[in-house]
Amino acid sequence: MTSPQTHYRICPLCEACCGLEVRTEGRKVVAIRGLESDVFSHGFICPKAVALKDLHEDPDRLRQPLVKRDGRHVPVSWDEAFAEIERRLPPILAAHGRDALALTVGNPAAHKAGLLLYFARLARAAGTKNLYSASTLDQMPKHLQAGLMFGTLFSIAVPDIVRTDYMLVLGANPIASNGSLWTVPDFRGKAKALRARGGKLVVIDPRRTETADAADEHHFIRPGTDVHLLAAMLNTLFAEGRVRLGRLEPLVAGLDALQQAVAPFTPERAAARCGIPADTIRTLARELADAERGVVYGRIGTCTQAFGTLSQWLIDALNTVTGHLDEPGGAMFSKAAAFGPNTMGPPGKGRGIITGRHASRVSGAPEVFGELPMVKLAEEIETGGAGQVRALITIASNPVLSAPNGPRLSKALDALDFMVSVDIYLNETSRHADVVLPGVSPLQDGHYDVAFPQMSWRNHARYSAPVFARDEGQPAEWQNLLRLTAILKGLGANADLQALDDELTADDVRKLAGEQTPAVMAAVSRWQGPERLVDLALRAGPYGDRFGLKPDGLNLAKVADAPGGIDLGELQPRLPEMLRTPNGKIELAPAPLLADLPRAVADLDAELDRSGAAPMSIIGRRELRSNNSWMHNLPTLAKGPLRCTLLMHPDDAQRLGLSDGALAEVKRAGRAISAPVAISDAMMRGVVSLPHGWGHHLDGSQLAVAAERPGANLNAVLDESLYDPLSGNAVLSGVAVEVAAAT
Numbered sequence: 153m154t155s156p157q158t159h160y161r162i163c164p165l166c167e168a169c170c171g172l173e174v175r176t177e178g179r180k181v182v183a184i185r186g187l188e189s190d191v192f193s194h195g196f197i198c199p200k201a202v203a204l205k206d207l208h209e210d211p212d213r214l215r216q217p218l219v220k221r222d223g224r225h226v227p228v229s230w231d232e233a234f235a236e237i238e239r240r241l242p243p244i245l246a247a248h249g250r251d252a253l254a255l256t257v258g259n260p261a262a263h264k265a266g267l268l269l270y271f272a273r274l275a276r277a278a279g280t281k282n283l284y285s286a287s288t289l290d291q292m293p294k295h296l297q298a299g300l301m302f303g304t305l306f307s308i309a310v311p312d313i314v315r316t317d318y319m320l321v322l323g324a325n326p327i328a329s330n331g332s333l334w335t336v337p338d339f340r341g342k343a344k345a346l347r348a349r350g351g352k353l354v355v356i357d358p359r360r361t362e363t364a365d366a367a368d369e370h371h372f373i374r375p376g377t378d379v380h381l382l383a384a385m386l387n388t389l390f391a392e393g394r395v396r397l398g399r400l401e402p403l404v405a406g407l408d409a410l411q412q413a414v415a416p417f418t419p420e421r422a423a424a425r426c427g428i429p430a431d432t433i434r435t436l437a438r439e440l441a442d443a444e445r446g447v448v449y450g451r452i453g454t455c456t457q458a459f460g461t462l463s464q465w466l467i468d469a470l471n472t473v474t475g476h477l478d479e480p481g482g483a484m485f486s487k488a489a490a491f492g493p494n495t496m497g498p499p500g501k502g503r504g505i506i507t508g509r510h511a512s513r514v515s516g517a518p519e520v521f522g523e524l525p526m527v528k529l530a531e532e533i534e535t536g537g538a539g540q541v542r543a544l545i546t547i548a549s550n551p552v553l554s555a556p557n558g559p560r561l562s563k564a565l566d567a568l569d570f571m572v573s574v575d576i577y578l579n580e581t582s583r584h585a586d587v588v589l590p591g592v593s594p595l596q597d598g599h600y601d602v603a604f605p606q607m608s609w610r611n612h613a614r615y616s617a618p619v620f621a622r623d624e625g626q627p628a629e630w631q632n633l634l635r636l637t638a639i640l641k642g643l644g645a646n647a648d649l650q651a652l653d654d655e656l657t658a659d660d661v662r663k664l665a666g667e668q669t670p671a672v673m674a675a676v677s678r679w680q681g682p683e684r685l686v687d688l689a690l691r692a693g694p695y696g697d698r699f700g701l702k703p704d705g706l707n708l709a710k711v712a713d714a715p716g717g718i719d720l721g722e723l724q725p726r727l728p729e730m731l732r733t734p735n736g737k738i739e740l741a742p743a744p745l746l747a748d749l750p751r752a753v754a755d756l757d758a759e760l761d762r763s764g765a766a767p768m769s770i771i772g773r774r775e776l777r778s779n780n781s782w783m784h785n786l787p788t789l790a791k792g793p794l795r796c797t798l799l800m801h802p803d804d805a806q807r808l809g810l811s812d813g814a815l816a817e818v819k820r821a822g823r824a825i826s827a828p829v830a831i832s833d834a835m836m837r838g839v840v841s842l843p844h845g846w847g848h849h850l851d852g853s854q855l856a857v858a859a860e861r862p863g864a865n866l867n868a869v870l871d872e873s874l875y876d877p878l879s880g881n882a883v884l885s886g887v888a889v890e891v892a893a894a895t
């Protein structure tokens with residue numbers, strides 16, 4: 153008999169990062185529930201959390217490396233797998249240069265400190281310009297706007313929801329997501345409290361989402377036209393003399409330029425394009441300005457569109473000119489205990505950001521934060537010549553399902569000379585790999601959230617120790633990335649990983665600590681791998697113990713000793729300290745955004761096809777029981793009603809001769825998918841919605857539960873030629889498609 157044990161774990165399944173209590177007996181999970189004493193989530197969980205048990209026990213989850221021989225994946229030892237990589241990868245780089253290798257990383261890596269921190273090392277060792285991530289399928293506009301206005305990519309202002317009186321939400325469904333680029337477990341409870349204290353929640357979305365249902369007001373908007381609504385709200389504020397910067401006045405640059413920039417966007421012109429009446433636009437602007445504590449929040453729908461970066465800019469411009477930026481109840485900046493670029497270096501000023509230091513070879517798309525747009529990966533593989541991508545390493549990444557025109561990318565992957573996937577599953581992307589290196593179950597991994605405390609509803613620090621030991625012989629994921637790093641550095645697959653890790657860590661420390669490096673390294677010597685990097689970051693961070701100089705400060709040992717984490721308090725005003733722009737100001741009118749604005753002005757007067765035969769516009773949607781594509785393989789989440797349905801307004805269904813449950817075909821550019829129709833007046837007329845991450849019917853993957861109800865892959869009909877030129881983000885929302893009854 154093994155006695156029951158209770159463990160603490162930060163849920164790795166979505167950005168809300170809830171604290172879980174995991175009960176085990178021996179090697180079995182017997183219960184998962186919310187941890188009441190968690191300082192951040194206070195016991196809240198959603199239905200996904202219990203599926204962690206499914207993930208841990210999933211027979212499809214890979215436990216042994218695979219090598220493709222004669223077109224079939226066969227299990228091999230770890231040494232054999234790395235020997236294969238060493239045999240095949242370096243010769244490609246020697247013959248064709250470092251850019252012949254591309255790296256992709258997916259969003260599950262954000263929930264694994266080992267992957268996230270050691271991906272940076274791998275990317276440095278790769279020395280390639282071909283770096284791609286899920287950021288350009290999802291969120292790069294927000295990072296770019298944050299960088300341009302405030303100086304760093306993670307200077308993301310989030311709603312201080314627990315103190316606000318008025319919240320305007322665009323293109324986001326936080327009741328399903330519990331925040332995105334905003335870590336806010338139990339959004340529903342917090343929104344309810346907002347309304348109970350007399351506050352108002354307004355939602356703008358082409359679908360009356362679950363969040364809209366819980367709001368005071370909802371307005372349909374034509375997909376991809378948020379830029380017009382936002383600019384017209386700003387136009388109203390300037391026209392009516394309602395701009396109030398308050399204490400930010402001396403900190404703001406570019407107010408006049410912003411006023412000029414939004415001048416063409418009168419409410420009447422914007423109304424014709426976005427579908428929200430001019431009077432309503434004016435009312436929204438006035439309500440925001442008049443609110444004592446108000447905030448605008450926009451997310452995925454406002455990012456994954458052609459004007460993604462412009463929209464993010466105007467959201468924070470609205471927060472700023474209404475006096476709500478950096479104020480309690482407004483849009484505030486978290487102060488992360490570790491890894492926050494806006495807590496490092498001298499306060500109040502910095503280098504700002506530079507983009508376009510290089511460009512993609514085929515289309516010339518500019519680099520942003522070191523990355524090229526994921527939509528450009530297929531053409532970089534297909535197009536011959538110097539710099540052609542011939543080898544690929546994917547880390548927790550499934551772009552065949554998550555990037556537009558997956559069928560093209562899938563074909564391109566087959567043309568590679570060599571491919572390695574680090575993944576927990578043989579999925580629609582890793583099935584193409586010559587070598588697959590399995591990751592570990594999250595329950596076998598220690599974890600500290602590197603990214604999410606930088607945009608959390610409350611400041612905190614939490615660490616989860618591994619619940620279970622790794623399987624015998626299974627390396628940690630960071631060790632696998634380090635071994636790949638060793639191969640790329642020419643040290644070979646059998647390099648001394650401990651020595652390499654010590655050397656790379658000391659190099660990082662030296663940049664900050666100089667001659668104090670040996671003492672700092674000695675101070676963190678009780679930890680290894682990612683934990684050592686977390687300890688370093690915590691101790692040097694804004695609440696840190698400064699390696700003993702501030703005995704009351706944080707270090708990893710203290711955080712690890714506090715099951716449920718350490719509360720660091722509500723969000724506090726941080727301006728001007730958090731700014732890292734070169735002039736030490738909030739840039740209200742950054743030059744790259746002003747230069748891009750004529751594109752939106754031209755779109756303002758774009759002719760709308762009102763013939764009734766116009767193509768439909770398609771948007772995605774977030775489901776409570778889904779996030780990443782692999783969650784469709786977890787029985788707890790996969791059961792129940794079919795979720796991959798095409799939502800459609802009753803009038804559109806009637807016009808197209810489609811009934812509830814009938815199979816509809818969605819077509820674009822010669823590609824087609826079909827999905828059952830779900831008729832709903834929650835949809836705006838002319839807009840259909842399909843959730844993302846489905847399409848598990850492809851040969852060669854090993855996702856048995858998902859394959860039973862594969863669903864249709866929305867991205868298979870989307871268009872890789874459509875992207876936001878500033879951020880490189882794919883356009884996944886508001887793309888024109890033809891919809892008809894499936895034949």
Ligand code: SF4
Pocket residue numbers: 163164165166167168169170196197198199200201329330337
């Ligand atoms: S909301 Fe997200 S983090 Fe919280 S329990 Fe659900 S999946 Fe986990």
